[in-house]
Amino acid sequence: MRIVLATCGSRGDVQPMIALSLALQSAGHDVLLVGPPEKALWARQLGCPYKKFGADITAILNDMKDAVSLRTNIASFFLVRQELHSQFKVLPQIIRNTDLVIGSSLMFALSSIAQAMNIKYRFVAFTPQLFPSAYHPFLTIKTQMLPHWCNGMSWKIATLLDKFNLTFLINRYRKKMGLAPIDTAWDHILGDHTIVACDEEVAKVPLDVKKTFVQTGYLHLDLPAETQPELDRFLKKGEKPIYAGFGSMPPKDQAKNIPLLVTAAKRVGKRIIIAKFWENLSEHKFSRDVFFIKNYPHLKLFPKTAAVIHHGGAGTTAAAAISGVPQVIIPHILDQYFHGQKIYRSNMGAKPIWRSKLTADKLASALENCLSNPKIKQAAKKTGESINRNKSLQLTVKTIERSFCYKNRAL
Numbered sequence: 001m002r003i004v005l006a007t008c009g010s011r012g013d014v015q016p017m018i019a020l021s022l023a024l025q026s027a028g029h030d031v032l033l034v035g036p037p038e039k040a041l042w043a044r045q046l047g048c049p050y051k052k053f054g055a056d057i058t059a060i061l062n063d064m065k066d067a068v069s070l071r072t073n074i075a076s077f078f079l080v081r082q083e084l085h086s087q088f089k090v091l092p093q094i095i096r097n098t099d100l101v102i103g104s105s106l107m108f109a110l111s112s113i114a115q116a117m118n119i120k121y122r123f124v125a126f127t128p129q130l131f132p133s134a135y136h137p138f139l140t141i142k143t144q145m146l147p148h149w150c151n152g153m154s155w156k157i158a159t160l161l162d163k164f165n166l167t168f169l170i171n172r173y174r175k176k177m178g179l180a181p182i183d184t185a186w187d188h189i190l191g192d193h194t195i196v197a198c199d200e201e202v203a204k205v206p207l208d209v210k211k212t213f214v215q216t217g218y219l220h221l222d223l224p225a226e227t228q229p230e231l232d233r234f235l236k237k238g239e240k241p242i243y244a245g246f247g248s249m250p251p252k253d254q255a256k257n258i259p260l261l262v263t264a265a266k267r268v269g270k271r272i273i274i275a276k277f278w279e280n281l282s283e284h285k286f287s288r289d290v291f292f293i294k295n296y297p298h299l300k301l302f303p304k305t306a307a308v309i310h311h312g313g314a315g316t317t318a319a320a321a322i323s324g325v326p327q328v329i330i331p332h333i334l335d336q337y338f339h340g341q342k343i344y345r346s347n348m349g350a351k352p353i354w355r356s357k358l359t360a361d362k363l364a365s366a367l368e369n370c371l372s373n374p375k376i377k378q379a380a381k382k383t384g385e386s387i388n389r390n391k392s393l394q395l396t397v398k399t400i401e402r403s404f405c406y407k408n409r410a411l
Contacts, residue, residue, distance in 0.1 A: 001099045003400070006034040006091065008083055008106035010057050010248030012315045014039045016126065016197060016219035017104055021048045023219075023393045024400065034094060046223075051094060054083050061250050081169065084108050088173045095119060100403055103189070111189050112170055116177040120403050123191045124396075126218070126314035127198055128205045129338040130190065132159075135206040139334045142354065144341035159184055187211070195399055198314065199392070201383045202321050203342045214399050217392025218318035223297040231273075234291045235304055238271060241291070242367065243301060244309040245275025247316055249332060257358075261309065262290055264363035268371060270306060299323065307370045309363070312336030312343075312352065321348060324384025326370035326377060328363065330355055347379035 003024055007017045014035050021033045025048070033043060037052035038059065044050050060079065087109035095101050095110075095117065103110040104124040114121035129136050132155040134148035141154055166185035174181060182188040196205055196215040205215055235241070244261045246254050258274060265272035266289070276292040293301075298316065302308055302323035310316040312329040317339045320327045327349030329340035340352025350366035370376050 001401070002030040002097065003100045003102065004032050004034060004095045004098045005102045005104075006053070006094075006107045006110055007104045008036065008054050008057070008087075010061065011039070012247055012313045013105040013126075014043070015221050015315060017124070018043050018046060018048045019219040019221035019393065020102075020124070020197075020396060022046065022221075023397050025049075027397050027401070032094075034091075046221075053090065053094070054086055055079065058248070061248055063250075080106060080108070080166075084166070084169055088113065092117065100400065102195075102400065108166060108185065108189055109170065109173065111191055112174050112177070112179060112182075116174075116179055121191050122193065122195055122400065122403055123189060124195045124197050124219075125190065125213075127335045127338060128196060128203050128209075128215075129335045130186070131194075131205060131209040131211060131213075132186075133206040133208050135208065136338055139338075142331070142337045144337055159186070162186070193399075193403070195396060197392070197396065199318060199321060199387050201346070201387055202317060203339070214395075216396040216399060217387070217389070218314070218322075219393060219396060220299060220318065220322070220389040222299070225297050225300040228293075228296070231291065231293060231296070234271070234273070237288070240304060240306040241265075241271040241273050242268075242307050242309060243273045243275075243305045245316070246311040246330070246332070247313045249311055260358065260360050260363065263360040264367060265289070267360070267364040268367045270367070270371070273301070273305070307367060309367075311355075312339040314339065317343065321380075321383050322387045322389060324381045326350070326380045328353070328366045328370060330358055330363075346383070347375050348383055349376060349380070 005017050005021055007013050017033055021031045025031045032049045032051060034051045034053045036054055036057045038056045040050050040052050083106055091110060091113050098119055100120045101110055101114050102122045102124060111121050129139055134152040137146055137151045138154040138158040162185055167182065170185050171181040190211060192212055194211055194213040196213050197219045199217045200215060205213055242265050261272060261274060271289045273291045273293055276294045298319035302320055302325055305325055307326045307328060308320040309328045312331045313336060327343050329343055329349060329352040331337040331340045331352055332355045343349040344351050350369045353362050353366060
């Protein structure tokens with residue numbers, strides 16, 4: 001079967017799709033992954049056939065001063081629209097003679113293009129929060145403690161407003177392609193039989209979700225870890241350290257957090273490993289208690305830590321959960337708030353601290369809770385032992401292969 005997978009976004013959007021592409025390739029399928037141009041070399045080095053498409057997301061993030069601001073929100077709005085136009089223009093040529101296309105993240109045009117070309121389509125969602133539900137609010141709402149009726153209302157309002165945004169733009173292209181208009185863009189993008197690549201131990205799909213779906217579990221990529229003698233020596237010098245990293249958030253925003261992270265770690269008597277996403281390190285010197293690391297696989301590092309501080313992205317949340325370590329989530333945007341609340345309510349970590357309210361005192365208190373509370377330690381460990389990442393990938397591959405079987409039967 002010839003399969004084209006397509007994604008748009010940061011590393012967290014690309015990495016699980018590489019894992020899925022490699023798994024499908026191992027199952028004997030002809031696979032091509034379409035994604036941001038800056039990830040091409042990395043994907044090909046891992047053995048994943050890859051085609052560059054769209055904007056350089058990493059470069060855009062590197063130019064941002066912070067993750068949350070009016071300027072950033074406006075830039076993100078226009079980026080999505082620009083990517084949508086590019087998708088409708090370029091993707092038809094890429095997916096010609098394809099049996100199945102699989103979209104994820106910001107691939108908003110793919111479902112309509114596949115329909116116009118009579119190609120089977122599936123969508124991979126990395127969080128259940130993409131489904132309208134009374135059990136969680138629309139993605140742009142930070143608080144996760146609203147009553148059910150408020151959550152439901154947030155989705156209705158978002159759907160109404162979107163009629164003048166994504167739905168409007170998609171319907172313009174659908175008219176040109178001779179397709180009937182859609183009522184709701186997001187419902188159309190999720191498609192039928194949505195694949196939910198999120199572990200049930202982290203967040204189950206709510207009972208009131210009306211769309212058909214299969215929850216398979218997160219798609220972990222087994223990355224090789226380069227030998228780093230300095231890291232090995234740091235890990236052996238004392239008790240397990242704390243890890244802190246904020247994924248693909250703007251590097252300038254991440255660098256601001258360093259003094260705060262170091263201070264909080266010292267207050268709980270722990271050493272700290274900090275993920276580095278910037279080149280210049282002159283103002284942040286190494287010490288015996290602080291270690292900076294770049295591009296080291298989470299699944300190799302997290303089990304060697306006492307706790308993980310992160311932004312709450314789907315991939316990092318899943319990696320910390322399967323590693324069995326307590327989490328302190330500092331959400332910045334979108335589903336990060338959802339994941340933070342889920343980890344807290346499942347006793348796998350401390351109460352999330354919003355980025356706008358983060359202080360050294362609050363972080364130190366959250367870390368102390370993770371390190372001393374036996375309930376959190378036990379819940380995190382139990383969760384890690386219960387998740388089978390190989391099973392998640394196998395189930396996803398089987399789910400996709402059934403899509404092809406259904407198509408053949410229909411013929």
